[in-house]
Amino acid sequence: MLFDLSAANERLWNTVQSQLWDFYASVQSKHARLAVVLPKHRTDQLAPEFLPFRRHIEPPDRIDVIIRHLRFGGLDTRICHPLPSSLLAFVETKPPMRELARLAVRIVEMRATEREGGDFAALCGQAVAEQTDRGPEVAGLVPHVRRGPQRALLITAALLHGARVEAVHTATAALLSVAKSPGEVRPLLEHPGLDERLEKIDAASDGDSRVRFERRGFARAVRRHFWTTRPDLREPLRVWVSQIVDLSELTDADRERLVRRFTELCLSTEDTEGLIHLVKDWTDAPAETDRTRATNRWRAAAQLLEQSVSSEACGGKFRHQIYEWSTQRQLSDSLRHVLAEVCEKVMAVRHPEAALVRLHHLARRERSPGVARESLLRYVTNDPEDLRLHRRLMYRLTVSSSDIYRLPDTDLFLELTAPTKLPKPFLRSSPTRSWLTTGWAAAFDSAEREHWTACAESWISAADATEDPAISNHLFDVLVAAAGTRYAILSRLFASARERTRPALSTLLLRKINEAQTLRMSRDSTMARHQEAAPS
Known part of the structure; x- marks a missing residue:
């Protein structure tokens, strides 16, 4: 633990x-x-x-961390020796592990692009340069960029770094509108061209008409500068990001980079409320109105949450927020879809129990079985060798289930205990057999008769198909104990056994029914005698 x-x-x-x-x-x-x-x-x-x-845990060797990240990124690390001086100098500054990971990712990405060339030492030098803090250079440039349109272009180019010029142009106009800053008042033909305006902020468009700053790491420094020195711009920027994620001029990769960059800014100042508002905005769009627009927004919301729940500083707040959402009955289908995806694919890595609890709350509150239920069942049955999550969910569905959600929990229980999904150790263990009995008793009480009958028939067929007599015994024991004294249910179970199993097994089931009834009659008779003998 x-x-x-x-x-x-x-x-x-x-x-x-x-x-x-x-x-x-x-x-x-x-x-x-x-x-x-x-x-x-x-x-x-x-x-x-x-x-x-008490033990003090030392950080791992930083060079080894970089080498491992490069190898994981598909790089042949034999080219790393001898290590370039730029890389050694960067490691000597003792940066945090996340900075080493970011550096390795940059090196891998740059090597994958033809424009960067193949020399490893040169790649390391360029990656380190991009990692270098450009804050002082940005602080020196901003006072010379005074007019609103120029600053709007500077911020837009930083957040859309690498996007096409058409996207940057449209997004800049949108930022001016959101910030209520007037644009160019001169006639249209007298406006300076975008290349001329980019030159004034030390940026340019490359051969693919994509806007980039000439100095590596400059875009990141611009984003940080305005975010930290102009808190009054944070809300307008959030509104702007919410709007431009729909721009048709943006590619999917552009949207991903925009969301990642803005989320990183908010997390740096622990502005969780702004990010939560974005998730709500992006998951409120109904798919029927504009499928492409809705899909873009759902993906953006999922990416934002995936990045946020993994944050060292703010991850706890977002996991709590996901819990609050998961326990609400009135939840949009799109938000439910996003939450299920984040729980199953991201939270599950470091917080498996928390992910299960949230998926369970989402699944039991769906109007009809849907994406949350599929994610939950897939999550707990994914690893047949690790039964901890499967066992945990079984307990929640049987022992700790509440009356309010008895019906959806019972429905989940019947699907989770299908013979193809039910782990054999659950039948061999006395505690889990007790849970199974509780779950089947609830199914006999609250599920539709046709539903539990079909599920019980699958258990009876599984008892006939197995070559392990102990499993057959346990399957029948659970069903008989769950049925209790309900003669109609026991009769239906026996009738199913006669139709679906060989005679020896149907006889076994009948014997277990008779033994259980005899035991109960004997117990009832004993209790009655004790009550009669008790003094009045």
């Missing part, structure tokens, strides 16, 4: 620490292991009995 208490305040840490020793003993008794990430500023407050267990 892993306890991440890195963000715990003093009160929480003291509460946990007072109970930690007993919990540690409990974990050991189950032959398990416990790891605790200590609060960042309270490592000196560790109780003496825990001091022998």
Whole structure:
């Protein structure tokens, strides 16, 4: 078990620490292991009995990190030796791991483009230059770019760096409108051309008519400059991004880069509300009005959330927000689709239990079985060797299910326990057999008779198909125990067995029914005698 208490305040840490020793003993008794990430500023407050267990984790070798990222990106790392001086100098500054990952991605991307050439040392030099902080250079340029149209072009070129000139031109006009800044007042034919305007902000269009700044890393520095020095522009920029994600002049790659860059800015200042508003805006578009527009917005919302839930600083807030959304009944289909995708594909990597809980809430609140249910079932049955999530969902559907959601939970239970999906260890284990019995009892109570009959018939057919007599026994035991004293259900089960199994198995089922009824009659008779003998 892993306890991440890195963000715990003093009160929480003291509460946990007072109970930690007993919990540690409990974990050991189950032959398990416990790891605790200590609060960042309270490592000196560790109780003496825990001091022998404390370990300081050093960061990995930074050169090795870069090499591994390059290899993962498909680069033949034999070309990395000897390491270029620019790369060594960058590593000497001890940048955080995410910066090393970003650098490696740049090197791989640049090597994949013909315009960058193939010399590894040159690629490293260019990538490091792009990673270099251009903030002072941007701060020196901005005072000379005073007029609104010029600054709008500067910001647009930075956020749409690499987009075609048509997209930059249209988006610049949109930003002027959102910021309520007047455009050119001169006649149209007297307006300066885009190339002339780009030259004044140290940018240009390349041979493919794509707008780029001449200095690497300059676009990123421009984005950071305006975001940090002009907080009043943040809301207009959010509105603008929400609008231009629909631009037909943008390619899918342009949209992805725009969303990634703007999300990165918001996360840098922990502006979670602005990002949450964008997700709502982009998932409110009904697909019937404009399918292409709706698809673009849904993809943008999914990308934004995927990036945000993985954030070190803000990931917790977004995971909480996803939980709040997942427990709402009135949720648009598009937002439900986006949340299911993010939970299954992103949250599942580092927060598997949290992803399962949110997918379950989404699935049980769907008006009819849909994308959330498919994502949930696919998620828990994806790895037949790892049954933790499967077991967790089974518990939620049976033992901890609430009366409000009994019907959808029962429906999920019947699909999850189809013989093709039901792990054999669940039948061999007494606790999970008890859960299965509880789930089937709920199905007999609340599911449509045709539905549970079809599912029960599949269990009976599975008992006939298996070569393991213990599995057949367990399948019948669960069904009989769940049916209890309901004669109509037991009769239907026996009739199905006579139709679908060999005579020996139908006889086995009949014997189990008779034994269960005899046992219950004996128990009832004993209880009645005790009640009669009790003093009045």
